[in-house]
Structures are given as C-alpha cells and as structure tokens.
Amino acid sequence: MLKNKTVVLGITGGIAAYKAVDIASKLTQAGANVRVVMTKSALEFITPLTFESITGNTVVTDMFQPNAEHRINHVALSEVADVIVIAPATANIIAKLACGIADDMLTCTVLATRAPVIVSPSMHTNMYENSITQENIAKLKKRGFKMIEPQAGRLASGGYGVGRLPDTETIIGAIRQTLGKNGDLKGKKVVVTAGGTQEAIDPVRYLGNRSSGKMGYAVAEAARDRGAEVTLITAPTALVAPAGIELIKVQSAKEMKNAVAKASAKADALIMAAAVADYTPKAAAKQKIKKGAGGLTLDLVKTPDIISEVKGKFLKIGFAAETENLLANAKKKLTGKGMDMIVANDVSAEGSGFGTDTNKVTILLKNGRQESLPLMSKREVAEKILDKMGKMMEGKM
Numbered sequence: 365m366l367k368n369k370t371v372v373l374g375i376t377g378g379i380a381a382y383k384a385v386d387i388a389s390k391l392t393q394a395g396a397n398v399r400v401v402m403t404k405s406a407l408e409f410i411t412p413l414t415f416e417s418i419t420g421n422t423v424v425t426d427m428f429q430p431n432a433e434h435r436i437n438h439v440a441l442s443e444v445a446d447v448i449v450i451a452p453a454t455a456n457i458i459a460k461l462a463c464g465i466a467d468d469m470l471t472c473t474v475l476a477t478r479a480p481v482i483v484s485p486s487m488h489t490n491m492y493e494n495s496i497t498q499e500n501i502a503k504l505k506k507r508g509f510k511m512i513e514p515q516a517g518r519l520a521s522g523g524y525g526v527g528r529l530p531d532t533e534t535i536i537g538a539i540r541q542t543l544g545k546n547g548d549l550k551g552k553k554v555v556v557t558a559g560g561t562q563e564a565i566d567p568v569r570y571l572g573n574r575s576s577g578k579m580g581y582a583v584a585e586a587a588r589d590r591g592a593e594v595t596l597i598t599a600p601t602a603l604v605a606p607a608g609i610e611l612i613k614v615q616s617a618k619e620m621k622n623a624v625a626k627a628s629a630k631a632d633a634l635i636m637a638a639a640v641a642d643y644t645p646k647a648a649a650k651q652k653i654k655k656g657a658g659g660l661t662l663d664l665v666k667t668p669d670i671i672s673e674v675k676g677k678f679l680k681i682g683f684a685a686e687t688e689n690l691l692a693n694a695k696k697k698l699t700g701k702g703m704d705m706i707v708a709n710d711v712s713a714e715g716s717g718f719g720t721d722t723n724k725v726t727i728l729l730k731n732g733r734q735e736s737l738p739l740m741s742k743r744e745v746a747e748k749i750l751d752k753m754g755k756m757m758e759g760k761m
C-alpha cells in the first residue's frame with residue numbers, strides 16, 4: 365500500500381511539528397518515499413536534519429535554495445507526489461491554501477499538484493474555532509481537500525480544547541485510505557466486528573474474554589485501504605479508533621447483535637471477528653455484589669447467535685477460535701450457521717490468537733475448499749480473507 369509510494373509531507377510552524385518526526389519515520393518504515401517540505405516557520409520548531417536522517421531524502425525548505433534539485437522546478441514535488449499530507453497544518457497555511465497563495469515551496473507544491481491533499485490542522489482552540497479558519501477549512505473541503513479533525517485535549521499553550529494533532533496512526537490511516545480509494549473493494553460496504561464482548565454481572569464486574577480486537581481492526585483497516593466503506597462494530601479494546609472508518613462502540617452480545625442487524629441492512633459483507641460471549645448473566649445485579657461467607661453461583665443464559673440470526677443478502681464471514689478439533693468445529697459452524705467463509709484459528713498455538721500481532725489460520729469456504737496459511741501478521745491474514753471475499757463478490761469463487 366505505502367510501498368514505493370511518494371508521500372510529500374508538508375510541515376508548518378506549529379507546536380506539534382515535532383510529532384511529524386514520528387509520522388515521517390512510520391511512513392518510511394512502511395516503505396514510502398517520504399519527501400519533506402518545511403515552511404520557514406517550521407524551521408523555528410525542528411531541524412531538517414532530523415527528517416533527512418529518517419527519510420534518507422533532502423528536505424526542501426526554500427524555493428530559491430541554490431544548487432538544489434528542485435531549484436530548477438518549483439513544482440517538481442507536486443508531480444512526483446502520490447499524496448500530499450500537511451501535518452501539522454497551521455491556521456496560516458490553511459488560509460493561504462484557501463486563497464491560492466503560492467509564496468513558498470509548500471504552497472506552490474499544493475497549488476500545482478493533481479495528487480490528493482490531506483490537511484491535519486493543529487492550533488490553539490480559539491484560532492481553530494475562529495470563523496475565518498472555519499470558512500477556510502470549509503472552502504478546502506469543498507475543493508476536495510481531505511481534512512483530518514483535530515483532537516480535543518491538553519493544549520501546549522495550557523488549558524484544554526480542540527486543536528491537538530491526532531496521533532500518527534490516525535494520520536497514516538488517512539493516507540492509506542486516500543491511496544487505496546480506488547482499490548478492488550471500491551463501492552463495497554463491509555461491516556466488521558471486533559473485540560471481546562462484556563456481559564455485566566453487576567455495575568462493576570463483567571464476564572469477558574481475552575480478545576484484543578487486533579484481528580478485527582486489521583480486517584477493517586485492510587478493507588478500508590482497498591476502497592471499501594467500512595463500519596466497525598467494536599466491543600471494548602485498547603486499540604486506537606482507525607481513521608476513515610465508522611466506529612460503533614458496544615459492550616454486550618445483545619448490543620452487538622442490534623448494531624450488526626442495523627449496519628448490515630445495506631452491507632455487501634459481514635465479517636464477524638469479535639469474540640462474542642456465548643452466555644450472559646440472566647440479570648445483572650443492580651448494586652455491587654458483596655463478598656459473602658460462601659461461594660457465588662451465577663445464573664447464565666444463552667446470548668443471541670449473531671451470525672446465524674442476522675439475515676440478509678450479504679456475504680457472511682465468521683471466525684472459529686478453538687483450542688481443540690479446530691477444523692471439525694469450524695466446518696460445523698460454517699454449515700450450521702449459514703456462512704460463506706470461516707477463518708479457523710487455534711488460539712492455543714504459539715504466535716496465534718488473542719493479543720498477538722500474528723495469526724496462523726485455515727480459511728474454509730462453503731464450496732468445500734480450504735487453505736491453510738502459515739504464521740503471518742494479522743494484517744496479512746486480513747488481506748488473504750479479503751482476497752477471497754473479493755473473488756466471491758465477483759462470483760469467481
């Protein structure tokens with residue numbers, strides 16, 4: 365996805381300029397050719413040497429720099445860019461872009477490019493909320509710029525408010541989504557579930573499981589990066605909300621079922637990677653249960669079986685997390701629950717299952733075919749699932 369793509373990273377004179385180091389580093393690690401352009405004000409906050417060391421490329425700071433490759437052509441970077449991202453973007457650069465000003469290398473590059481441009485504003489809340497800034501942002505959106513919403517939190521100037529630069533994952537997620545928008549799943553609506561549901565015992569306790577949500581999030585992000593419109597229905601996890609994905613947060617199996625039923629009404633595929641509780645307390649205690657002299661017995665009832673109960677024309681893809689008789693149990697689920705595909709994974713195997721970044725799975729299809737994959741990253745597993753799902757959608761499998 366990012367491999368061999370040229371990402372022009374524009375850095376402007378905001379206090380969050382130091383965070384661009386992490387963005388440049390992660391993009392480079394992902395295989396992108398990162399070309400950094402810094403405004404004059406950005407140089408007051410951080411030095412080009414840092415970015416040159418990380419990206420292995422010369423940093424452009426001056427349109428009239430003598431003996432520089434770009435001196436010949438002030439639009440050189442605009443032509444090689446697959447995507448331009450400005451992070452952090454000051455109120456000043458946003459205003460200049462909205463007016464078509466081209467008085468430095470960054471503004472010239474943006475004005476001349478045909479590549480998509482992503483802008484991540486970061487500034488004091490009052491500057492951000494000022495109607496002039498808001499009008500400029502609206503103007504850029506209307507012209508097709510992709511704006512990343514700043515986050516609320518503690519500001520460098522003290523106090524709290526909206527204006528913080530989002531974390532690196534969010535910005536890179538937006539870049540991946542932009543680069544993949546014409547991918548093989550373009551126009552497809554995909555609903556993904558993730559995480560382990562929590563079934564309330566009382567106001568402070570719940571029955572849960574060891575699911576980290578990593579597999580489901582990897583599937584959702586991979587589908588987004590192939591152009592799909594993704595809704596991620598997630599039980600509580602410690603993971604960052606992925607950019608460019610509609611996120612619906614739920615807690616219990618019942619809440620997940622309702623959310624899945626609603627979201628999948630117009631979906632092309634439902635991928636159930638969540639670890640949904642099979643049983644839930646018959647009734648959660650209204651007050652915290654006190655420790656008594658004897659033991660405690662919980663009265664449990666079955667939860668809804670989401671994948672078999674939710675009806676529709678979409679493809680149904682499930683996961684079977686097992687600790688024994690993996691394939692036999694997976695086959696039983698595949699046919700018994702009317703699925704089109706099931707991903708069987710032995711959660712007790714090394715490097716596989718809950719909390720890890722890798723997984724070793726066997727994919728079984730309803731036509732009887734199956735493929736056992738070697739240990740690979742959850743993202744790679746996600747891509748394999750989507751390869752098969754894409755073929756099924758085209759009627760080729």
Ligand SMILES: Cc1cc2nc3c(=O)[nH]c(=O)nc-3n(C[C@H](O)[C@H](O)[C@H](O)COP(=O)(O)O)c2cc1C
Pocket residue numbers: 375376377378379380403404405406453454455456457486487488491
């Ligand atoms: C310490 C300091 C921090 C600043 N932080 C920001 C900021 O976070 N966001 C912003 O829009 N402007 C900020 N500014 C103001 C910009 O640096 C100023 O508007 C500058 O002209 C921006 O130029 P540029 O857009 O060409 O980089 C800050 C200024 C100073 C002195």
